[in-house]
Amino acid sequence: MNFDFSEDQKFLRDEARKFLTAQCPSTAVRAVLDAEDITHDAKLWSQIGEMGWLGAAIPEEHGGLGLGMLELCVIAEELGRVLAPVPFSSTVYMLAETLKLAGSEGQKAALLPKLASGEVIGALALSEGPGEPDPASLSVRFEGGKLTGTKIPVTDGDIASHAVVLAAEGSGASLVLVDLNAGGVVRNPVKTLDPTRSHAELVFDGTPAERLGEAGAGAGLLGQLLDRVAVLLAFEQLGGASRCLEMATDYAKERYAFGRPIGGNQAIKHKLAEMYVKNEVARSNCFYGAWALSSDAPEMPEAAAAARLAASEAYWFAAKENIQTHGGMGFTWEVDAHLYYRRAKLLAVQAGAPKVWKEKLIRALETKNAA
Amino acid sequence: MDFNDTPEEAAFRTEARAFLEKHLEPKGAKPLRQRISGEAFMREAKAWQKIKAENGFAQITWPKEIGGRGGTPMQQVIWNQEESQFDAPTGPFAIGLGMCVPTVIAFGSDAHKKRYVRPALTGEEIWCQLFSEPAAGSDVAGVKTRAVRNGDDWVINGQKVWTTGAHFSDFGIVLCRTDPKQPKHKGLTMFIVNMKDPGVEARPIHQASGGREFNEVYFSDVRIPDSDRLGEVGAGWKVALVTLMNERLAVxxxxxxxxxxxxxxxxxxxxxxxxxxxxxxxxxxxxxxxxxxxxxxxxxxxxxxxxxxxxxxxxxxxxxxxxxxxxxxxxxxxxxxxxxxxxxxxxxxxxxxxxxxxxxxxxxAGGTDEILKNIIAERVLGLPQDVRVDKSVPFDELKQG
The missing domain is CATH 1.20.140.10 (Butyryl-CoA Dehydrogenase, subunit A, domain 3)
Incomplete structure (x- = not known):
């Protein structure tokens, strides 16, 4: 039994934590939160590029470090802990993984090295309106190499250089790649619940684009992509949830009411114990997701769904009860608790909300059972 | 990251599986309702325990000197995994070997170890744990069962409850109050008690589920020699914590x-x-x-x-x-x-x-949801203990209800 990260991976985690504690304190997150014209922490982004994290799971032939998905999971958890206000998930989990999954050799050779060096910022454009986008009835269309229609919201859509877009093509759906800097795209910034990450509306009007993978293969490819994205996002969620438990526990020990620390009351103790239970359930499911992701296991569909569901639930519970444990202070702008509450919601809905993943999970179990 | 055994673990698993296949049927071979119960089950259980003990599979982590295998905790996990794949008559020995006998080993004399460990290991003698009382469940340090010194003996009177297996046990460890003038944690002492003593009466509890698997146990002037005391007089809580630590590993x-x-x-x-x-x-x-x-x-x-x-x-x-x-x-x-x-x-x-x-x-059982959450909050998260109004008050001055 070796169900844990290796010593090298733990060393990477410790180094990442040291680096991010120093370079991404909450003042850095708040700089993006408070200034309308700051979309992300550009300095942190370039440092992350220099550390090689963008290419951690990109093969060396394409300019990456060629480490592996487990290393990426380790980094993801640390980024989640500090609410890193950078387009890491859009670029690495979404664009890079799409290219690895569905890109032609030419597309990979053109983009992955630039992505690893930080020149390329990615985005994944799925949503068109309330509810989950249905590959069978998309309004954004890809015909004759041109993309038309509107995606909203797109995380990092205002700063991305390249977007992966789910679009109708013929009678099916395809994934297409758009160079957002090549013109023909209108980007309108949109405000969201989590202003520490930027979002935009992307309006395509005959915008040149190229397909990723086969025509009509979009729904299937997206499913595979989102399984990978789910595990990586789950690690960010796990990092955030762990941090919330630490914040709430620390505060419950320091805050006195009725002559003693509030953490001595069972209403608080049991709440935090429940938080711990949910976080451990999430951690174990995340580990399993990481194992499935790194070993291309046939259990990937249920492992990814369980990791995502456990982490979404843990982060939601930890973020809301962290505010509650902080009492009135927790509802102030100055205390960081609301930053986690905001991020928890972004991460829970951006690649399929829990409801969607529950259905995916049960379908995976049904398929497994029928086999 | 993988789920594979190390080569040593794999070798042990193979050995364990071969041994199990030789002696037992795989689980599911017999329909649930044809399974035996009562005295016939106990006979089979004791026979299986003896076979395990004789072949070094009974208590894998125990040292060889006392009849164990001298193996690793991981080998015990592997054994448990493999044994659970078979229709093994286990159960009656779990509390004795998992909780009581380790307490005897930790606090008993050499004579105790010589007398009690081997028969427990081979399934000849079964042990039960006599801690909970009607007024001392989650707050188990509040037990009232009295042990009063009389010459070289102690005389025990009182009632225990939720004692698993009391009716078929040969021995038990019993947590008693020896000094009610002390605060509750300080006036306790642990003893070994012979469950076949005429002053010990086990009565089945009619559970809410309708069954009668657990017991209440009454002690009426049961004499226990001072030599069967485990730990110092007044140190019973320390002894009980060792037992309970083993319980928390088991549930x-x-x-x-x-x-x-x-x-x-x-x-x-x-x-x-x-x-x-x-x-x-x-x-x-x-x-x-x-x-x-x-x-x-x-x-x-x-x-x-x-x-x-x-x-x-x-x-x-x-x-x-x-x-x-x-x-x-x-x-x-x-x-x-x-x-x-x-x-x-x-x-x-x-x-x-x-x-x-x-x-x-x-x-x-084995810690309520609420107690388990308290344990996580206090021991894992380091939050303060609950308010304890009874901690420094002599036991006999505490409010009861």
């Missing part, structure tokens, strides 16, 4: 139907398409999988020769509550029909109905 899973069983039932019943049900099923799967995988994390630490972290403490909080929810859902799915309990006609042999009535007990 975790809750036997009964899980997500797979209710999914199977829903498929057969044609209700698997219900969206609300599917969402609940997903939640159960995620939590159950979370606990299963958490055990793998602990085993990884054992396999590396490290001490597992506190993560395993989440077990019973998850499993007992989930069992209750799953049974409730299955019964409601069956509607009015789901009220019926006949094992011959009800779906799944009325497993959901039977476990529905067991589940409340599982949320209490």
């Amino acid at each position: 975790g899973g809750s036997p009964g139907p899980d997500w797979a069983e209710i999914m199977d039932y829903a498929r057969k019943a044609g209700t698997l398409g219900d969206t609300a049900f599917r969402e609940k099923l997903a939640d159960w799967y995620v939590a159950a999988q979370g606990y299963k995988l958490t055990k793998f994390r602990s085993q990884t630490a054992l396999s590396r020769g490290e001490t597992p972290g506190p993560e395993n403490s989440i077990g019973k909080i998850i499993t007992a509550n989930q069992l209750q929810d799953i049974c409730n859902e299955a019964i409601e799915m069956q509607g009015h029909y789901g009220l019926m309990v006949d094992e011959d006609t009800m779906p799944a042999d009325a497993l959901f109905q039977r476990s529905f009535m067991w589940a409340p007990g599982l949320r209490i």
Whole structure:
């Protein structure tokens, strides 16, 4: 039994934590939160590029470090802990993984090295309106190499250089790649619940684009992509949830009411114990997701769904009860608790909300059972 | 990251499996209802325990000098995994070998170890743990059973409750109050008691589930020689903590139907398409999988020769509550029909109905949900203890109710 990260991976985690504690304190997150014209922490982004994290799971032939998905999971958890206000998930989990999954050799050779060096910022454009986008009835269309229609919201859509877009093509759906800097795209910034990450509306009007993978293969490819994205996002969620438990526990020990620390009351103790239970359930499911992701296991569909569901639930519970444990202070702008509450919601809905993943999970179990 | 045995672990697993195949039938070979119970079961259980002891599989982590294998905790995990694949008559020895006898080994004299360890290991003698009382459950340091010094003996009077296996046990460890003038934790002493003493009476408790598996035990002028005291006079709480620490390692899973069983039932019943049900099923799967995988994390630490972290403490909080929810859902799915309990006609042999009535007990036994959450809060998260108004007050001045 070796169900844990290796010593090298733990060393990477410790180094990442040291680096991010120093370079991404909450003042850095708040700089993006408070200034309308700051979309992300550009300095942190370039440092992350220099550390090689963008290419951690990109093969060396394409300019990456060629480490592996487990290393990426380790980094993801640390980024989640500090609410890193950078387009890491859009670029690495979404664009890079799409290219690895569905890109032609030419597309990979053109983009992955630039992505690893930080020149390329990615985005994944799925949503068109309330509810989950249905590959069978998309309004954004890809015909004759041109993309038309509107995606909203797109995380990092205002700063991305390249977007992966789910679009109708013929009678099916395809994934297409758009160079957002090549013109023909209108980007309108949109405000969201989590202003520490930027979002935009992307309006395509005959915008040149190229397909990723086969025509009509979009729904299937997206499913595979989102399984990978789910595990990586789950690690960010796990990092955030762990941090919330630490914040709430620390505060419950320091805050006195009725002559003693509030953490001595069972209403608080049991709440935090429940938080711990949910976080451990999430951690174990995340580990399993990481194992499935790194070993291309046939259990990937249920492992990814369980990791995502456990982490979404843990982060939601930890973020809301962290505010509650902080009492009135927790509802102030100055205390960081609301930053986690905001991020928890972004991460829970951006690649399929829990409801969607529950259905995916049960379908995976049904398929497994029928086999 | 993988789930594979090390070469040493794989070799031990092969050895264990070969031994089990030689002696036992695989699980499921016999239908549930043909399984034996009562005295016949006890005979088989004792015979199996003897075979295990003679071949070094009884207490794998115990040193060889006292009849163990001198093996690793990971080997014990592997043995448990393999044994659970077979129709092994286990159970009656778990409390004795898991909790009582380790306490005897830790605090008893050489004469105690010589007298008691071997017969317990070979299944000849069974032990029970006599801690809980009607007025001392979660607050077990509040026991009132009195031990009064009389010459070279102690005289025991009082009542214990929820004693698993008292009616078939030969010996027990009993936590008694020896000095009511001391604050409650300080006036306690632990003894070895002969359960066949005429002053010991075990009466079955009629449980809410309808069964009578547990006992209350009455002590009437039971004389125990001072030489059968475990630990110092007044140090009983320290001794009890060692026993309870072993208990917390033992509890975790809750036997009964899980997500797979209710999914199977829903498929057969044609209700698997219900969206609300599917969402609940997903939640159960995620939590159950979370606990299963958490055990793998602990085993990884054992396999590396490290001490597992506190993560395993989440077990019973998850499993007992989930069992209750799953049974409730299955019964409601069956509607009015789901009220019926006949094992011959009800779906799944009325497993959901039977476990529905067991589940409340599982949320209490071996630490209530509330106590387990307190333990996580205090020992894992380091939060302050609850207000203890009784900590420095002489026991006989405490309010009782």
